[in-house]
Amino acid sequence: MDLNKCEFDVIATELGMVNLEIKHMLKNLNKLTRRKRVRNNLLNFPAKSYVYQEPYGVALIMSPWNYPLQLSLVPLIGAVAAGNTVVLKPSDYSHNVAKAIKKVLSVFDDKYISVVLGGREQNAELLDNKFDFIFFTGGETVGRLVMEKASKYLTPVLLELGGKSPCIVDKDADINLAAKRIVWGKFLNCGQTCVAPDYVYAHKDIKPALIEKFKFYIQKFYYKNGVLNEDFANIINDKHAERLKGLIDKDKVVFGGKQTGRRIEPVILDNVTFSDAVMCEEIFGPILPVLEFEDIETVVSKLNGLEKPLAFYYFSENKKNAEKIINSLSFGGGCVNDCIMHLTNSKLPFGGIGKSGMGSYHGKKSFEAFSHAKSIFVKGKLELNVKYPPYTKGKLRIVKLITRTKKQKTKD
Structure with missing residues (x-):
């Protein structure tokens, strides 16, 4: 199909x-x-x-x-x-x-x-x-x-x-669990998911270990005897496959990248910067760029300077940090210590903000x-006549009382 x-x-x-x-x-x-x-x-x-x-x-x-x-x-x-x-x-x-x-x-x-x-x-x-x-x-x-x-x-x-939905992996995250969930979320439907983690921002202390875990779970989920599974989804058409090919910097590939027509194997790019081609547009494919950071405040400042994404993901064992970052960034919706699963709860509204959409x-x-x-107001015959002229001082006092309007102080 x-x-x-x-x-x-x-x-x-x-x-x-x-x-x-x-x-x-x-x-x-x-x-x-x-x-x-x-x-x-x-x-x-x-x-x-x-x-x-x-x-x-x-x-x-x-x-x-x-x-x-x-x-x-x-x-x-x-x-x-x-x-x-x-x-x-x-x-x-x-x-x-x-x-x-x-x-x-x-x-x-x-x-x-x-x-x-x-x-x-x-x-x-x-x-x-x-x-x-x-x-x-x-x-x-x-x-x-x-x-x-x-x-x-x-x-x-x-x-x-849509947009470029970031995924932050902090130094105190459960690396194994984070890698497992990010790999699933990123490569689901061959990366053609509007809320897929577009790129990973990893703390420098855990980035090497995280990338190794990425490799492990990609191979475990999508390969058998070194061959990509047949049920790994295709890119929708040749035009999109060619576009994705142009986003892969071969000098930064640390895993994958083989392409046969509309079948592109999972790709991991390391040492990526925001000036790279892969960071200049929404990827919408099986390419995972990995950037590194030292200070989470710098990351928040950087992300606040970018367009508001459809989704945001944060991996950390520190609940206070998670709450602080959620309140510091604007995005459509997201997860702490998971990816994409917020969509599965019908009680959570789904929608974007800014260039990632409007409404939910x-x-x-x-x-x-x-x-x-549609608002409907049904009034009976009984009423207070305060709203009708002439407006006396008594009526004014009642209106002020009802509307809780205090007397305004005037300067001489």
């Missing part, structure tokens, strides 16, 4: 995530759709206030190729649960999966869910139409175009983009993302 994913990866990262989202929505749908009564303040006594959730209307969902099933159907579940009709546009890069999605969803009438196949021409045509909401997952360049097109009709958008979804957040919270 498009990515050569093995059955385990398809179940774990595609179908499994879709099934969990469906079950979550079915379990919570009555609660999510029910009107919610909220408290009033004293100014509005007596009255009742409610929040109603209503669908936006017709939603356009544009999904990417790296997890073509999950990233098409999980947003679709939220959109339908919220009561929208949907036009779904899967990526043409993963055209086999796109065709399968269209076939499966053909059980629904087109007026409820319509799947549009095709490439750039179809994308452009769709974006020239008016929608009530647009949900886009993909790269920054197309994300900008989506926002530009949406601005014509002032259509609200939710953008799930998953679970309850998916329902909220695709619906408008």
